Amino acid sequence: MDSEIGRRIANAWKRFWTLKEVLKGNQYNMAIKRKIYNTCILPILTYGCQTWATTHKHGQKLITCQRAMERSMLGYTKRDRKRAEDIRKITKVENVILKT
Numbered sequence: 307m308d309s310e311i312g313r314r315i316a317n318a319w320k321r322f323w324t325l326k327e328v329l330k331g332n333q334y335n336m337a338i339k340r341k342i343y344n345t346c347i348l349p350i351l352t353y354g355c356q357t358w359a360t361t362h363k364h365g366q367k368l369i370t371c372q373r374a375m376e377r378s379m380l381g382y383t384k385r386d387r388k389r390a391e392d393i394r395k396i397t398k399v400e401n402v403i404l405k406t
Contacts, residue, residue, distance in 0.1 A: 310354070311364050315371045318351040322375055329379050336397060339379050343399050347375065355406040365403055372402045 322329060325346060329339050373390055376397045382388050
């Protein structure tokens with residue numbers, strides 16, 4: 307299970323970086339970034355999740371990945387010390403745990 311979730315996370319990051327012009331670009335608003343994330347990145351991250359026997363550790367890996375992507379879309383780093391709830395209010399992307 308760890309290897310499958312690791313593979314899903316790696317594939318999601320690969321797709322994220324192929325779409326970096328849109329997801330990290332300043333010329334696009336958050337509604338466009340949200341739509342692309344929810345339609346292109348989130349399905350890759352959660353593909354086959356109905357068959358996973360997820361534990362708390364696996365869920366935390368998925369949440370960490372999603373939060374890192376959200377910070378990257380906004381141009382924040384961990385040093386900026388922005389709370390996850392505040393970032394989620396700005397991005398309004400679907401929660402990965404609710405999709406699994």
